[in-house]
Amino acid sequence: MTDPLQLARQATEYWIDAWQRSILMLDVQRQRGNESNERAAETAPHVLSFQFELLVDGSTLPRPVNYGLLRIVPPDGVEIDPDKRPFIVFDPRAGHGPGIGGMKQDSEIGVVLKAGHPCYFVGFLPQPEPTQTIEDVCRAEAHFIELVASLHPDAEGKPALIGNCQAGWQIMMTAALRPDIVGPLMLAGAPLSYWGGVRGGSPLRYLGGLLGGTWLTALSGDLGNGKFDGAHLVNNFEMMNPSNTWWKKDYHVYANVDTEAQRFLDFEKWWGTPVLLNAHEMQYIADNLFVGNRLSNGTLHDSEGRRIDLRNISSPIIVFCSWGDDITPPQQALGWVLDLYEDDAAMVAAGQTVIYSLHQSIGHLGIFVSASVANKEHSEFARSMDLIDLLPPGLYEAVFVQKDAGTANAELAAGDYVVRFERRFLDDLRALGGNDEADERRFATVARLSEINLGLYRTFVSPLVKAAVSEPVAQALRDLHPYRLRYGLLSDRNPLMAGVAALAEQVRAQRKPAGEDNVFLKLQEAMAAQIVATLDQYKAVRDQFEEAFFLSAYGQPLLQALVGLGNEASGKARQRIGRDLARESVLAAQRTEAAKRLHAGGEREAVLRAILYIARSPELRVADERAFATLRELRQRLPAKERLPLARFKEIVQEQNMILQLDEEKAMEALPSLLPADSEARSRGLAGVHQIMTAAGPLHGEAAQRMRRVAALFGAAP
Incomplete structure (x- = not known):
C-alpha cells in the first residue's frame, strides 16, 4: 500500500511542477506570438540558417514574380569546388514562408555544401506580384537555372534541382517547358498524380469532392480581394492529424518545457507565418492539379500554346516519398509515370530515367526537414548525382545498404551507406496500389461537377462578393483567421499577457520539476496518451465516413450521367497522355x-x-x-x-x-x-x-x- 505521506508529498511536488510548467508553456506561446508578429512585419522573412547573397530579384524580371535566387555562402571550414555540379533548392510555396530546405545545418542545403557542391536557393516573399501567374513563376525559374549554369561554365553537368512538395511539381513544369537547361531533378514529397491513392488511406484527395469542387477556392480569393490566404492551406494540413494539432504537439512542449521550448519555437517560426498567393494562381492550382489532375495527362498548355508534356524531360527524375506521408502518399508521388507510359519498353524508348526511394515511416515534413533523412537519403543522393545522370533509361529504386565488415570495397562508398540503383518495372509501381476504373470515374465526376459549380458561383455570387469586399475588409478577415488569431492573442499585443514574461523568469529561478517516479506525473502521461488515442480514433472514423460518402455520392450513375460521364462507351474516365x-x-x-x-x-x-x-x-x-x-x-x-x-x-x-x-x-x-x-x-x-x-x-x-x-x-x- 502507498504511504499516505509519500502520496501527499508527491501530490504537492506534482502541483508545483504542473503550475510552473503551465507558466513556462504560456511564456513559450507568448514568445511564439511575438515572433509571428515580428515576422509578419518583415519584408522578406525566412528561416534559413545559412548566409546568402541575393543574385536575382524576381520583381525586376519582364514578367515580375515574388521569387528570388540566392547564392548560399558556405560556412567556415566548408570547401566548395566551383567545377562541381551546382545544386538549386526550391522551397515550397504551399502556405508557409521560405527557408525550410535550409532551416538547419543538417538539411538539404547542408548536405549539398558538405559534398563540396555550389548551392543556390530559390525563395519567395510573403506578398505576390499583382499580375504573376504560375507560368510566370516557371519562366522565372528557367531564368534562375540558366544564370546558375552560366556561373559554372566548367561544371560537370547541368544544375541539379531539388523541389520540395509544391516546388516539386513546379520545377517539373519548368523542366517540361525547358528540358534543355536542367540536370537531374529530385522531387521530395511532391504530388504529381493528384487522384492517386488507396482506399483506407490518402484522405486529402477526397477534399475536392467533399467541398463540391473549387468554388470555395474562388470564394476565398474574392474574400481576399484577389489574394488567397496561405493560412487556409496550412489549416488543411493541420486537420489531417487532429491529435497532433490539438494536443500532441503542444503537450510535448508542456511536458518537456525545460528542454523542448527552443526546438518548438524554431519550427513555429516557419510554421506560423503563412504567405499569400494571387487568387488566380491558387485557382489554377486547384482547378488543373488538385481536382482536374491535368499535369500528367498532358492537357495543360502555356500561354503560347505549348503542351506541358512531362515526357519532354530528358534528365533523370528522383522521386523521394514515404509510406508515412498522408499529404503525398507514394501513389501520388509516382502515379504520373503510369500515366505517361503503358509499358517499360515505351519508357526506355522515350529515354526517360526515373529513380524512386520509399521511406517506410517518415511524415510529409520530415522528408525535407528531418536531420536523419538529410544525413542519409539526401546526403547519398547529393553524392551520387553524377552517377544518376549516367543511368540508362528505365525505372530504378534507390536502395541504401548499411556498410559493415562484410561490405566489399567499402572504401569506394562515401558515408555510412552503399547506394544501389536497382532496376524496377512499371508493374512494381502498380503493385503499390491505386484506383480502379470506377474510382477514376468518381474523381472525373468531381472534376466535371467542380466546373459546373465554379461557373455558377462566378456568374451569380462572385460579383456580389467582390462588390462587398475592399482591401481593409480582406485584411481584417485575414487577421481574424483562427490560424493567425491564436498567435496574436498569445502575444504581448494582448494586454492580458502582461506580466507573463516576468512571472516566467521567476519560475525559472525557482524551478522544481517532479521526479520521474511521481505517480501523478505517470497519471498525466496516461491521460495524455488516452487523449491522443481518442483523437486518433476520431480521425479514423472521420476519414472512413468521408471516404464512404465520397465513394457513394460520386459513384451514383445518375450524377455521373448528369455531368456527362454516364455513357460507358465514352471510354475511360481518366485521360491518358496523347501521342506526340x-x-x-x-x-x-x-x-x-x-x-x-x-x-x-x-x-x-x-x-x-x-x-x-x-x-x-x-x-x-x-x-x-x-x-x-x-x-x-x-x-x-x-x-x-x-x-x-x-x-x-x-x-x-x-x-x-x-x-x-x-x-x-x-x-x-x-x-x-x-x-x-x-x-x-x-x-x-x-x-x-x-x-x-x-x-x-x-x-x-x-x-x-x-x-x-x-x-x-x-x-x-x-
Missing part, C-alpha cells in the same frame, strides 16, 4: 542514327558497350556507387586532355545503351571492330571493365557468363 508525333519522329531518328553507329567509335565506346552489356544480365541490373567510384578513379588516371566532359560521356553511354536495345547480339558481334589492334591496349580496356563490374563483389550466373564473353571478344584467354 514530333517527339516520336525525333526518337525514331535517334534510333536510326544509333543503328548506323554499330561499328563507329573506338576503345572508349567498346568498354562502355561491354559494361552496359554485362549490366543487362537479369540478376545484375543494378548500378552501384562503388562501380561508379571505380570508373571515376580510372578516369582520373587519364591525361587531362583525354578526359571527356560528363555531358559528352553521358551521350556516349546513352548511344551505346540504345545500340544494345536495338539488337544486343549484333552490337556484341560488332564490338571487336571498335577495339585497337594493340593487345596491350585491349588488355587495359578489359581490366577496366572487370574492375568496374566487380567493384561491388564477384560476378555470378549470367553476369559472369557475359563477362567471359566480353573477355573473349577483347581477345583475352577465358
Whole structure:
C-alpha cells in the first residue's frame, strides 16, 4: 500500500511542477506570438540558417514574380569546388514562408555544401506580384537555372534541382517547358498524380469532392480581394492529424518545457507565418492539379500554346516519398509515370530515367526537414548525382545498404551507406496500389461537377462578393483567421499577457520539476496518451465516413450521367497522355542514327558497350556507387586532355545503351571492330571493365557468363 505521506508529498511536488510548467508553456506561446508578429512585419522573412547573397530579384524580371535566387555562402571550414555540379533548392510555396530546405545545418542545403557542391536557393516573399501567374513563376525559374549554369561554365553537368512538395511539381513544369537547361531533378514529397491513392488511406484527395469542387477556392480569393490566404492551406494540413494539432504537439512542449521550448519555437517560426498567393494562381492550382489532375495527362498548355508534356524531360527524375506521408502518399508521388507510359519498353524508348526511394515511416515534413533523412537519403543522393545522370533509361529504386565488415570495397562508398540503383518495372509501381476504373470515374465526376459549380458561383455570387469586399475588409478577415488569431492573442499585443514574461523568469529561478517516479506525473502521461488515442480514433472514423460518402455520392450513375460521364462507351474516365508525333519522329531518328553507329567509335565506346552489356544480365541490373567510384578513379588516371566532359560521356553511354536495345547480339558481334589492334591496349580496356563490374563483389550466373564473353571478344584467354 502507498504511504499516505509519500502520496501527499508527491501530490504537492506534482502541483508545483504542473503550475510552473503551465507558466513556462504560456511564456513559450507568448514568445511564439511575438515572433509571428515580428515576422509578419518583415519584408522578406525566412528561416534559413545559412548566409546568402541575393543574385536575382524576381520583381525586376519582364514578367515580375515574388521569387528570388540566392547564392548560399558556405560556412567556415566548408570547401566548395566551383567545377562541381551546382545544386538549386526550391522551397515550397504551399502556405508557409521560405527557408525550410535550409532551416538547419543538417538539411538539404547542408548536405549539398558538405559534398563540396555550389548551392543556390530559390525563395519567395510573403506578398505576390499583382499580375504573376504560375507560368510566370516557371519562366522565372528557367531564368534562375540558366544564370546558375552560366556561373559554372566548367561544371560537370547541368544544375541539379531539388523541389520540395509544391516546388516539386513546379520545377517539373519548368523542366517540361525547358528540358534543355536542367540536370537531374529530385522531387521530395511532391504530388504529381493528384487522384492517386488507396482506399483506407490518402484522405486529402477526397477534399475536392467533399467541398463540391473549387468554388470555395474562388470564394476565398474574392474574400481576399484577389489574394488567397496561405493560412487556409496550412489549416488543411493541420486537420489531417487532429491529435497532433490539438494536443500532441503542444503537450510535448508542456511536458518537456525545460528542454523542448527552443526546438518548438524554431519550427513555429516557419510554421506560423503563412504567405499569400494571387487568387488566380491558387485557382489554377486547384482547378488543373488538385481536382482536374491535368499535369500528367498532358492537357495543360502555356500561354503560347505549348503542351506541358512531362515526357519532354530528358534528365533523370528522383522521386523521394514515404509510406508515412498522408499529404503525398507514394501513389501520388509516382502515379504520373503510369500515366505517361503503358509499358517499360515505351519508357526506355522515350529515354526517360526515373529513380524512386520509399521511406517506410517518415511524415510529409520530415522528408525535407528531418536531420536523419538529410544525413542519409539526401546526403547519398547529393553524392551520387553524377552517377544518376549516367543511368540508362528505365525505372530504378534507390536502395541504401548499411556498410559493415562484410561490405566489399567499402572504401569506394562515401558515408555510412552503399547506394544501389536497382532496376524496377512499371508493374512494381502498380503493385503499390491505386484506383480502379470506377474510382477514376468518381474523381472525373468531381472534376466535371467542380466546373459546373465554379461557373455558377462566378456568374451569380462572385460579383456580389467582390462588390462587398475592399482591401481593409480582406485584411481584417485575414487577421481574424483562427490560424493567425491564436498567435496574436498569445502575444504581448494582448494586454492580458502582461506580466507573463516576468512571472516566467521567476519560475525559472525557482524551478522544481517532479521526479520521474511521481505517480501523478505517470497519471498525466496516461491521460495524455488516452487523449491522443481518442483523437486518433476520431480521425479514423472521420476519414472512413468521408471516404464512404465520397465513394457513394460520386459513384451514383445518375450524377455521373448528369455531368456527362454516364455513357460507358465514352471510354475511360481518366485521360491518358496523347501521342506526340514530333517527339516520336525525333526518337525514331535517334534510333536510326544509333543503328548506323554499330561499328563507329573506338576503345572508349567498346568498354562502355561491354559494361552496359554485362549490366543487362537479369540478376545484375543494378548500378552501384562503388562501380561508379571505380570508373571515376580510372578516369582520373587519364591525361587531362583525354578526359571527356560528363555531358559528352553521358551521350556516349546513352548511344551505346540504345545500340544494345536495338539488337544486343549484333552490337556484341560488332564490338571487336571498335577495339585497337594493340593487345596491350585491349588488355587495359578489359581490366577496366572487370574492375568496374566487380567493384561491388564477384560476378555470378549470367553476369559472369557475359563477362567471359566480353573477355573473349577483347581477345583475352577465358
